[in-house]
Amino acid sequence: MNSILAFYNSSIGKKIMMSLTGLFLIIFLVEHLVGNLLLYANDGGHMFEAYGAFLVSNPVIRTIEIVLFAAVLVHALLAVILWYRNRQTRPDKYELYRLKDNTPLASRTTIITGSVIFIFLVIHLDSFFLPTRFGAEKVSSYELILMKFANPWYDLFYVVALLLLGYHLKHGFQSAFQTLGLRNRKYTPLIDGLAFIVWFLIPLAFATIPVYFYFFQQATSAVLMGVH
Amino acid sequence: MKFTLKIWRQKNQNDPGRFVTYEVNNISADASFLEMLDVLNNELVQKGEDPVAFDHDCREGICGSCGMMINGRAHGEGRSMATCDVRMRMYKDGEDLVVEPWRAKPFPVVKDLVVDRRAFDRIMQAGGFISVKTGAAPEANAVPVPKANADEAMDAAACIGCGACVASCPNSSAMLFVAAKVSQFALLPQGQPERRERVERMIEQMDKEGFGACSNNYACEAECPKGISVTHIARLNREFLRAEFTEKA
Ligand code: HEM
Ligand code: SF4
Ligand code: FES
Numbered sequence: 001m002n003s004i005l006a007f008y009n010s011s012i013g014k015k016i017m018m019s020l021t022g023l024f025l026i027i028f029l030v031e032h033l034v035g036n037l038l039l040y041a042n043d044g045g046h047m048f049e050a051y052g053a054f055l056v057s058n059p060v061i062r063t064i065e066i067v068l069f070a071a072v073l074v075h076a077l078l079a080v081i082l083w084y085r086n087r088q089t090r091p092d093k094y095e096l097y098r099l100k101d102n103t104p105l106a107s108r109t110t111i112i113t114g115s116v117i118f119i120f121l122v123i124h125l126d127s128f129f130l131p132t133r134f135g136a137e138k139v140s141s142y143e144l145i146l147m148k149f150a151n152p153w154y155d156l157f158y159v160v161a162l163l164l165l166g167y168h169l170k171h172g173f174q175s176a177f178q179t180l181g182l183r184n185r186k187y188t189p190l191i192d193g194l195a196f197i198v199w200f201l202i203p204l205a206f207a208t209i210p211v212y213f214y215f216f217q218q219a220t221s222a223v224l225m226g227v228h
Numbered sequence: 229m230k231f232t233l234k235i236w237r238q239k240n241q242n243d244p245g246r247f248v249t250y251e252v253n254n255i256s257a258d259a260s261f262l263e264m265l266d267v268l269n270n271e272l273v274q275k276g277e278d279p280v281a282f283d284h285d286c287r288e289g290i291c292g293s294c295g296m297m298i299n300g301r302a303h304g305e306g307r308s309m310a311t312c313d314v315r316m317r318m319y320k321d322g323e324d325l326v327v328e329p330w331r332a333k334p335f336p337v338v339k340d341l342v343v344d345r346r347a348f349d350r351i352m353q354a355g356g357f358i359s360v361k362t363g364a365a366p367e368a369n370a371v372p373v374p375k376a377n378a379d380e381a382m383d384a385a386a387c388i389g390c391g392a393c394v395a396s397c398p399n400s401s402a403m404l405f406v407a408a409k410v411s412q413f414a415l416l417p418q419g420q421p422e423r424r425e426r427v428e429r430m431i432e433q434m435d436k437e438g439f440g441a442c443s444n445n446y447a448c449e450a451e452c453p454k455g456i457s458v459t460h461i462a463r464l465n466r467e468f469l470r471a472e473f474t475e476k477a
Contacts, residue, residue: 003472010431011401011441012468086399086440089333095234095247096326098300099398099447107445108398175444181466184459 012179014078019176021075026173026198028068033205040212045142052141056133076118083111106171113168120161149213158210166203173198229255229321233268235280236328238337245337247326257317261304262287262294264316281340287312289453292388295395296341297328302392302451310390310453330391332400334437345391347437348405354433355426356409358418377415384411386454393448393456399440404448406434407464408456414467424476427467 007013035055038048055061099108106113127148132141149155173195177183183191230253238245252268259267262284269279283293294311298304304314319325329337334347373381387408394402410427413419419426442461449458 006428006432007472009435010468011435012431012465013472015441016465016469082441082443086401086443089400089438089440090331091333092331094297094300094331095236095328096297096300099396101301102396102447102450103398103445107443110443171444178444178458178462179442179465181462181464181469183462 011082014082015179018075018078018082019179021071021078022172022176024071025068025075026169029202029206033202036206036209039142039145039209045140045145049140049142052132072118072121076114079111079114104171106167107175110168110171113164116161116164117168120157120165123157145213146217149210149217152214155210155214159207162203162207165206166199169199169203170195229257229316229319231255231264231316231319231322232324234324234326235340236337237280237340238329240339241336255316257315259316260287261298261311261314261316281338281342283342284312289313290388292390292453295330295343295345295390295392297326297330297395299326302330302396303390303453307450308453308455310388313453330395332391332394332439334400334402334439335391335394343391345389347439348389348391348402350437351402351406351430351433352409355422355429356413357422358413359421360418371417373416381412381415384408384415384456384460387412387452387456388454390453392451392453394439396447396451397440397442398445398447399443400438401442401448402434402437402439403442403461403464404452404456404458406430407458407460410467411460411463414463423467424471424474427464427471431464431468 008017035048035051038051039045041047128141128144131139131144149158174183174191177187177191230251233250233252234247235250236245237248250268250272252264252271255264255267262282265280265282272279282296285291285293287294289310289312292310295303296311298311298314303309303311305318306314327341329335329341330343330345335343335345338344385408387405389405391405393404394400410430413426414423444458444461446458449456
């Protein structure tokens with residue numbers, strides 16, 4: 001017990017928890033993207049909904065879901081704690097401080113990009129998770145997607161938030177390996193290669209979904225809404 | 229060459245401090261930054277004013293005492309250099325130079341550009357040592373050390389404890405310093421007996437002194453006069469994990 005507390009209390013311990021929760025969230029992102037790509041099947045959402053139904057009926061997935069929520073909260077909470085403490089370490093500021101020359105922008109903006117992701121998650125869950133899982137009447141998630149993504153402002157917010165997620169991961173992915181002590185001369189090239197997929201391709205693929213629905217599924221949506 | 233210097237002047241720890249502007253003329257392009265400050269101080273003494281206090285000792289980049297922030301960069305312009313290595317030709321003639329002390333809560337200003345870096349000493353006292361048997365020195369080649377380990381340990385041992393890593397880090401984190409010290413011992417056979425306690429105690433002391441957590445933005449590596457690599461920080465994290473998750477012997 002004592003050693004767990006000491007681990008939590010130390011700065012490195014907190015960072016290790018952030019990196020583990022962060023990497024866990026990235027694994028979830030991969031799974032989530034694979035599921036979402038079923039939306040491109042162009043079959044009126046049949047495969048997508050069947051996949052969703054399978055997930056909801058699976059107790060293992062339901063358990064992982066709880067871990068997932070915990071991971072987001074732990075990650076965000078530790079991020080805020082560390083950010084706040086780090087801000088206290090230099091009460092007298094420099095007159096001139098050329099941090100920009102020495103560090104990439106992505107590494108200095110994790111708290112901002114992370115906060116936007118957090119707001120995005122709240123809105124995203126409120127849009128899709130709460131109504132489909134806890135809504136009073138049964139709703140089809142595909143119809144919900146059609147309806148929500150018909151709003152161009154909503155879509156724009158999605159695209160911006162997802163690109164910021166990418167920017168968060170541009171720093172976060174390699175940072176997690178550094179924190180876990182796995183970044184060394186041997187593995188850095190491999191991590192940097194994987195990083196491009198994680199920070200660029202995955203968020204970009206997510207961001208295409210609202211764009212696709214806005215521009216290519218509008219007509220269908222009008223038809224669908226007429227039916228109901 | 230001539231320069232306009234905006235230098236932080238602070239009488240003691242309780243003085244709020246302020247910037248004072250000075251002009252220096254006839255500075256040789258080959259003068260080091262510290263020699264330029266010597267010229268200024270000579271003039272101040274002749275005028276009966278208090279000279280600018282700054283730490284210095286070896287003036288050849290090996291003692292680590294000459295820390296100061298020059299135009300927003302730790303130890304001024306150039307990579308892998310201490311302030312005493314910096315030559316005035318690296319600046320433009322007539323340039324304005326802002327000179328400030330390291331700023332970090334665990335490094336309080338003592339006077340002008342001099343800060344109290346004893347927080348580093350306390351971290352070293354917590355675990356930056358090895359046990360040795362007294363008596364005759366053992367035969368040097370009795371304990372084999374792989375070449376790669378010896379090289380890596382030597383790289384880590386190049387740390388001069390200057391504090392530029394803390395000064396340049398947005399979180400005032402001391403991770404690069406601690407990483408260098410932990411690495412240097414973890415890689416060598418002599419460091420093994422205290423390997424576990426060392427990293428635990430040094431990290432505990434580092435946190436207690438009020439240094440921030442590492443955000444892996446690597447400003448430290450960019451400003452370190454000895455080019456200590458952040459791969460040592462990865463090793464420090466690894467050493468910490470190893471200590472936390474293995475059973476105590
Ligand atoms: C919920 C809102 C979020 C906030 C407020 C947030 C904030 C942060 C911050 C401030 C850091 C840098 C910590 C430091 O270096 O000191 C960070 C790192 C990281 N974040 Fe997030 N983040 C959030 C969501 C996410 C999500 C959704 C993911 C993954 C999909 C993620 C993945 C990562 C990773 C992998 C790291 C690197 C961890 C490390 O260096 O040890 N974050 N996050
Ligand atoms: S790691 Fe580099 S910057 Fe930090 S104290 Fe050692 S020599 Fe100075
Ligand atoms: S005076 Fe010794 S390193 Fe500069």
